[in-house]
Amino acid sequence: MSKPVDLGSVKEGSYIVLDGEPCKVVQVDKSKPGKHGSAKVRLVAISIFTGSKKSYVGPADSRIEVPIIEKRSGQVLAVTPDMIQIMDLQTFETFEAESIEEDIKDKIKPGVEVEYWKVLGKTKIVRVKG
Numbered sequence: 344m345s346k347p348v349d350l351g352s353v354k355e356g357s358y359i360v361l362d363g364e365p366c367k368v369v370q371v372d373k374s375k376p377g378k379h380g381s382a383k384v385r386l387v388a389i390s391i392f393t394g395s396k397k398s399y400v401g402p403a404d405s406r407i408e409v410p411i412i413e414k415r416s417g418q419v420l421a422v423t424p425d426m427i428q429i430m431d432l433q434t435f436e437t438f439e440a441e442s443i444e445e446d447i448k449d450k451i452k453p454g455v456e457v458e459y460w461k462v463l464g465k466t467k468i469v470r471v472k473g
Contacts, residue, residue: 345410345411345463347407347409351403353371355370360410361388363463364391364392365392365410365412367391368388370386370387371384373403381402381404382402383401384400385399413461413462415459418432419454419455419457422452427451427468438466440459443467443468447470451468451471455473457470
């Protein structure tokens, strides 16, 4: 899920959807309106899931999609080389996640509590709690 916002109101550190993928904005450049045109906004963003760098240029009064990020807690049930099975601590549903931050891979073991994000139907483990 996502919602539209004005491109001119996007700031560094916020999240947007570029090419159908959620991205974190790392640079924003705004130009002043000229004699024959409107103000332009240039964004540089990094994908949450793949880490690839993306750029976008558009008029400041245009709209851009902002993803709705669900931040939840879960407990690791099982760890395999390519997947991690997690149980949500509120709904007790179990699911598998494959996207993990590189710096926490060695801390993930069965029984550990983690914070994960659900964004546009995908799941990413962000940090280990405790």
